Structure formats: structure tokens, C-alpha cells
Amino acid sequence: xxxxSMTADGAAPGFYxxxxxxxxxxxxxxxxxxWIYLMSDALIFATLFATYGVLSTSYxxxxxxxxxxxxxxxxxxxxxxxxxxxxxxxxxxxxxEERPGATRLWLGITALFGAAFVGIELYExxxxxxxxxxxxxxxxxxxxxxxxxxxxxxxxxxLIWIGVMxxxxxxxxxxxxxxxxxxxxxxxxxxxxxxxxxxxxxxxxLGVLR
Amino acid sequence: xxxxxxxxxxxxxxxxxxxxxxxxxxxxTAIPFWLVMTGVLVDAQATxxxxxxxxxxxxxxxxxxxxxxxSRSEGGWTMIALIFTxxxxxxxxxxxxxxxxHLNGNxxxxxxxxxxxxx
Numbered sequence: 001x002x003x004x005s006m007t008a009d010g011a012a013p014g015f016y017x018x019x020x021x022x023x024x025x026x027x028x029x030x031x032x033x034x035w036i037y038l039m040s041d042a043l044i045f046a047t048l049f050a051t052y053g054v055l056s057t058s059y060x061x062x063x064x065x066x067x068x069x070x071x072x073x074x075x076x077x078x079x080x081x082x083x084x085x086x087x088x089x090x091x092x093x094x095x096x097e098e099r100p101g102a103t104r105l106w107l108g109i110t111a112l113f114g115a116a117f118v119g120i121e122l123y124e125x126x127x128x129x130x131x132x133x134x135x136x137x138x139x140x141x142x143x144x145x146x147x148x149x150x151x152x153x154x155x156x157x158x159l160i161w162i163g164v165m166x167x168x169x170x171x172x173x174x175x176x177x178x179x180x181x182x183x184x185x186x187x188x189x190x191x192x193x194x195x196x197x198x199x200x201x202x203x204x205x206l207g208v209l210r
Numbered sequence: 211x212x213x214x215x216x217x218x219x220x221x222x223x224x225x226x227x228x229x230x231x232x233x234x235x236x237x238x239t240a241i242p243f244w245l246v247m248t249g250v251l252v253d254a255q256a257t258x259x260x261x262x263x264x265x266x267x268x269x270x271x272x273x274x275x276x277x278x279x280x281s282r283s284e285g286g287w288t289m290i291a292l293i294f295t296x297x298x299x300x301x302x303x304x305x306x307x308x309x310x311x312h313l314n315g316n317x318x319x320x321x322x323x324x325x326x327x328x329x
Contacts, residue, residue: 194269209261
């Protein structure tokens with residue numbers, strides 16, 4: 001009975017379609033979804049930072065940060081990652097300007113800087129291990145290798161992704177799919193740079209100050 | 211939002227945004243390294259506070275200039291997700307440090323000899 005009363009009293013039920021997001025393209029929801037994945041990745045790094053923070057003074061008689069960290073090397077490494085961020089930005093702009101060749105070129109340069117970063121980090125790890133500062137040596141070193149190693153693995157995954165992206169671009173050019181992939185790759189790459197800010201500040205610089 | 215021109219591209223900046231971001235970021239990286247490597251501020255506490263402050267500024271620069279997060283992208287949802295993540299990250303990191311610091315303080319004192327007998 002009550003269902004009929006609504007129309008019986010003369011007020012016709014109205015429906016309003018609110019078009020909040022006009023021009024909702026196919027890639028629009030992807031960017032939000034990928035962003036939420038990146039935020040969950042940030043939480044992984046948060047737990048690793050928390051672990052490192054708790055363990056960072058547990059040397060167990062082993063080396064302290066001041067004795068093993070080489071700041072000039074870290075500065076070069078940081079520069080590599082920072083330069084790769086701006087070159088990725090140039091790739092994104094070239095894609096916006098419909099220049100697939102320039103996009104590929106900037107992506108290649110980004111990959112070179114990224115590879116330099118991973119190479120320098122592997123060199124650093126190898127020299128630490130050669131000095132006896134292995135992950136097994138102390139809780140501080142376990143935390144250090146877990147945190148910096150996870151970041152390095154992410155950069156390595158980013159490098160593989162850039163390689164796949166270059167292949168896809170040479171096969172299909174700058175189509176809608178490749179634009180969406182490029183945008184996600186860019187968000188991933190820039191987030192790794194943000195995480196590295198935390199690493200060089202809280203692990204290396206504060207470690208040497210301590 | 212730039213959905214109108216490129217449906218697949220959610221958010222991206224101009225050349226100017228990237229170059230400003232890069233210049234700021236280079237300065238905000240160089241200054242903390244310079245502070246620590248030269249020891250200009252003699253006080254270690256002051257240096258630590260300065261580099262932490264610079265790191266937070268740099269994270270904001272990267273988020274706005276490179277990740278293009280603002281209150282308008284995706285109808286504000288990227289910003290909301292970011293703020294939620296920052297809250298969780300702050301709770302996880304500061305909570306862990308706080309709890310473990312007090313836990314260390316409440317542990318039974320152990321002598322050096324007891325430490326070496328540990329497995």
C-alpha cells in the first residue's frame with residue numbers, strides 16, 4: 001500500500017543522473033587503481049623503515065654506519081635516480097606531444113640512469129660484504145640490506161618494465177593502451193624516487209651523523 | 211584534469227612543472243649532503259633536524275611536481291588515498307619506534323657475559 005502512496009499524492013518520483021565525472025576515459029579508473037597499489041607499496045616500505053628504525057643502533061659489536069657508508073658514492077647514486085626522474089618526465093611530455101621517437105629516446109636514457117643506479121648499489125653491497133658487513137653481521141645490517149635491497153629490487157623491476165614498454169612502443173606506437181601503461185610506469189618510477197628520499201635521509205645521512 | 215584531450219592519461223604536468231620540480235629537488239638533495247659532508251652546522255642535532263625538514267619538503271615537491279597529486283585529480287580520490295597512507299605510515303613508523311624504545315628500556319639488564327652465551 002505504501003508503495004502506491006508515493007505516486008498517489010501527486011509528487012512524481014524524480015530521477016536525477018548526476019554526471020560528476022564527464023569524459024570518463026578508459027584509462028581514468030586505471031590511474032586511481034594503480035595509485036592505490038602504489039600506496040600499498042608505500043606501506044611495505046613504511047614497515048621496512050620502521051624495522052630499520054628500531055634496529056638501526058643494534059650493531060652487535062659490528063660496524064657502525066659511520067664506518068661503512070661512503071657518502072660521495074651515495075650522492076652519485078642519488079643524482080642518478082634524480083636525473084632518471086626528470087628524463088622520465090621528458091618522456092611523458094614527448095608522449096603528450098605525439099612524438100613517439102622522442103618518447104622512446106627519453107625512456108632509453110631513463111633506463112640508462114636507472115641501470116647506473118642499480119649498478120652502483122650492487123657495487124656498494126659487494127664492497128660492504130667484502131668488508132665483512134654482511135646482512136648476518138648485525139640487526140642493523142639486516143635492516144639496512146632489507147630496506148635498501150627492497151628498493152633496489154623495485155628499481156630493477158622498473159627497468160624490466162621500461163624494457164617491455166620500449167618493445168610495446170616499437171610494436172604499437174603511441175596508442176591508448178601504451179599511453180596508459182606509460183602513465184602507470186611513470187607513477188611507479190617517481191614513487192621509487194620519493195622512497196629514495198627517505199632512504200638517503202634517514203639511513204645514510206642520519207646514520208653518518210649518529 | 212586532462213581526460214578531455216587524452217583519455218588514457220590520468221594526470222601529467224607541463225615541461226615547466228617538471229623543470230621546476232627538478233631544480234627544487236636538486237637543491238633539496240644537494241643541501242642535506244653538503245650539510246652532513248662538510249659539517250657546517252657543528253651541532254649534530256641541528257643538522258639532523260635540518261635534513262629531516264628538507265626531506266619532507268622534497269617529498270612534497272616530488273608528489274606535486276612529478277606525481278601530480280592535487281585535490282582535483284581523480285575527483286580528489288588520489289589525494290584522499292595519499293593522506294590515508296601518510297596517516298598509516300606515520301602510525302606504523304612512530305608507533306614501532308615508540309613501543310620498541312620503551313620495550314628496550316623495560317628489558318631485564320643483561321651482562322656482557324650473558325650476551326655472549328646467547329645462541
